[in-house]
Amino acid sequence: MTSETERDPSRDLWEEHANWWIDGFTDGADPEYEEQILPLAAGELGDARTILDIGCGDGQISRMMASVGATVVGIDPTWNQIRVAHERGGGAHYARSTADELPFADASFDATVACLVFEHIDAVDAAIAEVARVTKPGGRFCFFLNHPLLQTPGSGWIDDHMIDPPEQYWRIGPYLVESESVEQVELGVWIRFIHRPLSRYLNTLAEHGLVLERMLEPAPPPGFLERAPEYVEAATVPRLLYLRLRRT
Template sequence: MSDELWEAHADWWIEGFTDGADPEYVEQILPLAADELAGARRVLDIGCGDGQIARLAASQGSTVVGVDPTWNCVSVAEDRGGGPAYARAGAASLPFASGSFDAATACLVFEHIDEVDAAIAEVARVLEPGGRFCFFLNHPILQAPGSSWIDDHMVDPPEQYWRLGPYLVETETTEQVELGVWIRFIHRPMSRYVNALAANGLTIERMVEPAPPPGFLERAPGYADSAAFPRLLYLRLRKS
């Protein structure tokens, strides 16, 4: 069902989050990816979408392969070119030999994957010893079901605060992200990912919880209060 939704709504993602359309990618994700993938020889971009991170890595001299389970995304990535090769594949069954890459990346992908343990095991398998995994997630405090900004007018003066939903419960939701566009998310607490990564020999070297970038905060007056809450979680992991 998740793949069917992405197939149906790939245009929503491509039009709204690629090719300079999204300030969080332009100002935050892509610069961080450029730094973290610098010097990699062979890069695998898992859930590559239209290929914007794959193209970025290729522009830095890496040999890059992007995979995505969605035909619509793979076809757009191929049309946009830029050097990478692309294939249709899911994260839980990567069509590559063990140790094929010295770097892998997944950007805002694993919160849509059911078979998270199998997918993490596959990342570890296709990395060579000492290889790096550049792992971007929507921050779990953002994804916990029921989390939202609350305007509390029952107190004087009124207060606005972030309500955190049931963080420790692993939960699947299908959200209407735009009129007529439904996308499936799976919330997992941070420990769920970290323990699965560690169990597969992937250890954390760096963790980043950046404040939302200026371009995002400027999109609406109410977003200024978001500056103290991370929307992104980034982990750099190393295969032992």
Template sequence: MRAWKNLAEAYEASFGRLCAGTIDSMLQVLEDPATPSTFPRRLLDVGSGTGALARAAAACGFNVEGVDRELSMVDLSTRRIPGVRFGVGALPALPYLDGIFDAVTANFVINHVARPAASVAELARVCAPGGTVAITIWPAGPSPLYDLWSDVTACAGPPRGTRIHPDQDFERSEAGLARLLETAGLEGEKAFTVSWTFSIRPEDLWLGVVAGIASIGETYRSQPPDARASMQKVFARRTAQLSRDGLLHLRSTAVLASGRAT
């Protein structure tokens, strides 16, 4: 897996905005009216990135800690979000004792790990019995953003991106993610699809590509200069066709699954 070293600002301006589309839904599944609490619950946000989910959870009354494998993400979120502790760590080996968090979140993290089942089991390990683990992934299948990237890469060399071993992979669907949670020993697992509109200026989205973020960014960075120029021209032409009021408005979907630790 490629380390996103020193890419925090580019990620925040581009793909970070896309990933923020599930934050409200994730926080909703953590609310349990049957077990009201009189004290702030401890929440660990794994793969915290620039801290958008951690900030929102803190505003909802959680005592939040975030962890990310990339130091520039940790530095940026630490500077911008007072009162939330951020540290360096990565799945499937988190630097925490068993069962010390009342809730654990992983927003678009399991898509990118080499060992998904072991990683979900690690999320369950650090969650206290009765606590909730909530996870999101990108589902398989086409989407407006996927179609855009397909057009952009048609003039480039072979797509780049991390491919996990087939023995470690899982079905990128509601059923597939629910099975991962069940295998990890989580109970009452449920999975559903979340939809939202991702709105962004084309030039901000392209920042993430140039920085090498995600598979599209890795593909771009692997190309010779002439292919990069062609990719940018296709992107400019397609986004000019798609944009309204200077913005792209792309319908996006994710699978959200949650379960209770035992």
């Protein structure tokens, strides 16, 4: 077992700031979830009968899939997220667990899903090995990430007024360098992120028998772009990366 001194340090920030996520990104509050992530997850998971939702948060994907008849288990290391998931109900089952030590037997699930989770996990190799272990051969892993181009530390929109006419462009930080950062996502709210290049994920997934079958880099949805005039310029930069992987 992982000792308290060795555990993922991002967990304490998530416990402290769980309400930031629950209030801002669940229960219809976030257009990227409502217009893009949830519909995509529903389509990708639609025929799975047993599903593990890793880093389930308040359980919005778990509830959605339980509502169409799947048997769903959601796990999250954050007590405050699991508490809200239990309160919101919806037919799924929930447990507190980390992704690198899943309390399930081998080949337990038709599908596993992790939505915007792995960019907060230190033990990425162990977590991917666990995903492969509990997913049935022939089953799928539905993997949602904040796009690594978006998440690279030092990346962001640049307004260049040194040239005529002025230009706006997306600056990419040190993409190939695996690194961690603690970002202020809202006034007084700090969340820890781990940036990894896409190859780091894909090679580790393949080593554990999870083979890429589909990759999507969708444009931000209309509801997000409408939130601020400057967001219109972001329509050409993907915020989401989705990978469907098949367990061999």
